[in-house]
Amino acid sequence: MKNIIETKQLKKEYRLGNVIVHALRGIDLTIKEGEFAAIMGASGSGKSTLMNLLGCLDQSTSGEYFLDGCLVNRMSRNEYARIRNEKIGFVFQGFNLLSRTSIVENVELPLVYDHSERIKDSQAAAVEALSHVGLGDRLDHEPNQLSGGQQQRVAIARALVNNPAMILADEPTGNLDSKTSVDVMALFQQLNDQGITIILVTHEPDIALYAKRIVEMKDGLIICDMKIKNRKNAKDDLKALNNAEVSSVVEIVERNDAHKKRY
Amino acid sequence: MLIKKGIKGKNMRAFKKILKTALRSILRNRMRSMLTALGIIIGVSAVIIMVAIGRGSAQKIQNDINSLGTNLITVSPGAARSGGVSQGSGSINRFTFRDVEKIKKEAVFIKGVSPVVRVAVQVIGDGKNWSTSIYGVSTDYFNIRKWEVENGGELFTERDVIANKKVALIGKTVADNLFPSGSAVGKQIRIRNSPFKVIGVLKSKGQGGMMDQDDIILAPSTTVFYRLKGGEFIDMINVSAISEDKVDNAQKEIEVLMRESHRLGQTEENDFSIRTQAEMLETISSVTAVVTLLLASIAGVSLLVGGIGIMNIMLVSVTERTREIGIRMSVGARGSDILIQFLTEAAVLSISAGIIGILLSVSVIVFINSLTTLSASMSVDIVLIAFLFSGAIGIFFGFYPARKAAAMNPIDALRYE
Ligand SMILES: Nc1ncnc2c1ncn2[C@@H]1O[C@H](COP(=O)(O)OP(=O)(O)OP(=O)(O)O)[C@@H](O)[C@H]1O
Ligand SMILES: [Mg+2]
Numbered sequence: 001m002k003n004i005i006e007t008k009q010l011k012k013e014y015r016l017g018n019v020i021v022h023a024l025r026g027i028d029l030t031i032k033e034g035e036f037a038a039i040m041g042a043s044g045s046g047k048s049t050l051m052n053l054l055g056c057l058d059q060s061t062s063g064e065y066f067l068d069g070c071l072v073n074r075m076s077r078n079e080y081a082r083i084r085n086e087k088i089g090f091v092f093q094g095f096n097l098l099s100r101t102s103i104v105e106n107v108e109l110p111l112v113y114d115h116s117e118r119i120k121d122s123q124a125a126a127v128e129a130l131s132h133v134g135l136g137d138r139l140d141h142e143p144n145q146l147s148g149g150q151q152q153r154v155a156i157a158r159a160l161v162n163n164p165a166m167i168l169a170d171e172p173t174g175n176l177d178s179k180t181s182v183d184v185m186a187l188f189q190q191l192n193d194q195g196i197t198i199i200l201v202t203h204e205p206d207i208a209l210y211a212k213r214i215v216e217m218k219d220g221l222i223i224c225d226m227k228i229k230n231r232k233n234a235k236d237d238l239k240a241l242n243n244a245e246v247s248s249v250v251e252i253v254e255r256n257d258a259h260k261k262r263y
Numbered sequence: 264m265l266i267k268k269g270i271k272g273k274n275m276r277a278f279k280k281i282l283k284t285a286l287r288s289i290l291r292n293r294m295r296s297m298l299t300a301l302g303i304i305i306g307v308s309a310v311i312i313m314v315a316i317g318r319g320s321a322q323k324i325q326n327d328i329n330s331l332g333t334n335l336i337t338v339s340p341g342a343a344r345s346g347g348v349s350q351g352s353g354s355i356n357r358f359t360f361r362d363v364e365k366i367k368k369e370a371v372f373i374k375g376v377s378p379v380v381r382v383a384v385q386v387i388g389d390g391k392n393w394s395t396s397i398y399g400v401s402t403d404y405f406n407i408r409k410w411e412v413e414n415g416g417e418l419f420t421e422r423d424v425i426a427n428k429k430v431a432l433i434g435k436t437v438a439d440n441l442f443p444s445g446s447a448v449g450k451q452i453r454i455r456n457s458p459f460k461v462i463g464v465l466k467s468k469g470q471g472g473m474m475d476q477d478d479i480i481l482a483p484s485t486t487v488f489y490r491l492k493g494g495e496f497i498d499m500i501n502v503s504a505i506s507e508d509k510v511d512n513a514q515k516e517i518e519v520l521m522r523e524s525h526r527l528g529q530t531e532e533n534d535f536s537i538r539t540q541a542e543m544l545e546t547i548s549s550v551t552a553v554v555t556l557l558l559a560s561i562a563g564v565s566l567l568v569g570g571i572g573i574m575n576i577m578l579v580s581v582t583e584r585t586r587e588i589g590i591r592m593s594v595g596a597r598g599s600d601i602l603i604q605f606l607t608e609a610a611v612l613s614i615s616a617g618i619i620g621i622l623l624s625v626s627v628i629v630f631i632n633s634l635t636t637l638s639a640s641m642s643v644d645i646v647l648i649a650f651l652f653s654g655a656i657g658i659f660f661g662f663y664p665a666r667k668a669a670a671m672n673p674i675d676a677l678r679y680e
Contacts, residue, residue, distance in 0.1 A: 084595045084673075096677065097590075100287075113591070
């Protein structure tokens with residue numbers, strides 16, 4: 001398996017007046033093709049900063065970053081844009097969809113800026129990506145007409161549409177309730193099973209256990225990196241959750257009826 | 264070939280997307296877009312209307328001048344100065360009937376020549392009073408200046424001139440004021456206590472732009488000179504060349520004859536000036552061109568203000584849509600993509616405003632022409648210029664905000680609250 005990501009002593013400093021914040025103090029991280037890694041760590045440990053660097057949204061202060069075999073430090077703005085467009089699908093905590101714009105147009109967006117001519121019919125590709133995430137019947141809906149989980153699915157479809165080398169997701173379930181989170185994780189697991197490399201940031205250990213590998217960060221350094229042995233299956237969990245939900249509703253109604261009868 | 268076609272198709276689709284996005288964001292803030300467009304609409308229509316009025320007036324004046332006769336050459340006393348405009352004319356007046364006779368006898372490129380003796384007078388007729396000018400002229404004058412009489416009257420003759428006859432041809436305006444009810448022909452009018460017989464009413468030349476050409480009385484030159492003028496010299500000589508292309512020859516000929524007649528030495532300057540119709544047109548069109556330019560630049564200022572309005576609203580729009588810019592950049596939009604997006608938006612806004620401005624100015628010009636005495640002439644070139652200019656303004660004033668958007672850092676734009 002080839003390395004999708006390889007970083008060497010990647011550092012990022014923010015300068016706020018006289019104070020220098022060392023957000024990343026030297027990250028050595030290798031992610032192979034087909035991996036599914038979860039990055040965890042306390043707030044402020046540098047997870048988002050790392051994701052932004054990996055996603056070519058921001059530039060490192062020092063260190064090297066090889067993406068898909070190419071060194072991508074110190075490139076021009078346009079080259080960064082091209083890499084974001086062709087190699088990376090980014091999923092944000094806050095969905096980041098264009099409001100008042102149909103979801104099919106939202107998903108098409110990366111193809112609008114694709115100068116490589118890889119995909120001829122962008123509309124068809126967008127429709128296919130939306131069908132892939134189970135929203136093939138909502139093409140003309142706008143983001144505000146969808147639930148949070150559905151919006152995140154649209155964002156994932158958008159991340160997929162360009163056939164990127166990997167998907168980066170910064171707390172994709174952060175704005176979702178627990179059941180919807182499992183639902184989104186099921187989708188990620190499904191995509192990973194199809195061979196897509198995924199890196200996601202999360203606070204919740206429950207969510208991290210759906211990945212194949214957990215990387216823990218603290219104060220801008222990786223302090224722990226291990227494979228998950230008993231990986232959870234989101235699809236099964238979802239079924240169990242659905243059953244549990246049904247039974248609990250039935251329970252509530254029965255209890256209520258009994259309550260009424262008594263008085 | 265096929266690949267090329269594919270790229271072209273893709274570019275076309277990309278352009279459509281950009282246009283669609285631009286229209287959407289303009290329509291999303293309907294009120295704001297309309298108010299911004301209003302600045303350009305007013306500016307564009309002001310420029311077009313001002314230029315149309317300027318040009319219309321110039322045309323009207325030219326028509327007036329041309330109605331005087333295109334072969335007309337005017338000889339006036341006083342040296343010619345810069346631009347053919349004679350200054351202090353009349354100050355060294357030495358024109359006499361002898362000059363006229365000499366030109367008439369010796370010049371070959373002329374069709375007619377007439378002295379002009381002009382006196383401002385009070386006319387009394389039918390108990391009414393009217394102040395006007397009486398022009399003493401020869402019979403050639405009718406042809407030179409294209410004067411005709413209305414039915415029932417007749418022009419005076421050579422014999423009337425020789426005999427100092429007190430006959431008069433009165434202009435339409437004079438006739439209407441002195442004899443509003445009936446025919447003027449055959450009636451008596453009194454000018455400075457001398458009775459004149461009206462033998463004809465001059466056909467109207469229409470209301471000239473600047474002056475009323477029909478407010479005039481024509482009488483034999485001798486009569487006016489000896490009975491009314493009471494001076495030594497005549498005011499002016501009018502000549503018509505045999506044809507339009509012989510005007511220059513005639514002009515040169517007259518110059519030589521006049522110098523001879525006035526016995527000017529080799530080194531002496533002309534004590535007269537000769538102006539042709541073409542020169543007069545030139546002078547007047549240069550004046551009207553300046554006036555038109557002035558009007559247009561005043562209107563242009565409002566167009567400029569409109570452009571600043573566009574810049575202002577585009578800056579607001581860029582700030583409002585910072586997150587959107589971040590989203591677009593995060594999926595691979597380059598700075599240039601964002602730049603083009605916002606430039607297109609500014610251009611669409613200002614070009615549609617330009618089109619509305621053109622339509623508005625067309626209706627205003629139609630209104631001006633039908634309901635006022637002003638004349639405005641719409642021309643394709645100025646409409647085209649206004650159209651292109653409005654587009655250019657959009658791009659010019661849209662550039663700074665668009666560049667600001669394009670220069671954003673994706674991560675900062677995404678974080679923007
Ligand atoms: N734009 C910035 N300017 C200055 N400091 C920053 C900036 N972005 C992040 N930091 C600092 O870098 C450090 C790491 O921030 P980062 O956002 O990566 O943390 P995180 O692990 O994603 O936290 P959270 O779990 O709360 O999202 C923090 O100390 C933060 O204050
Ligand atoms: Mg974070």
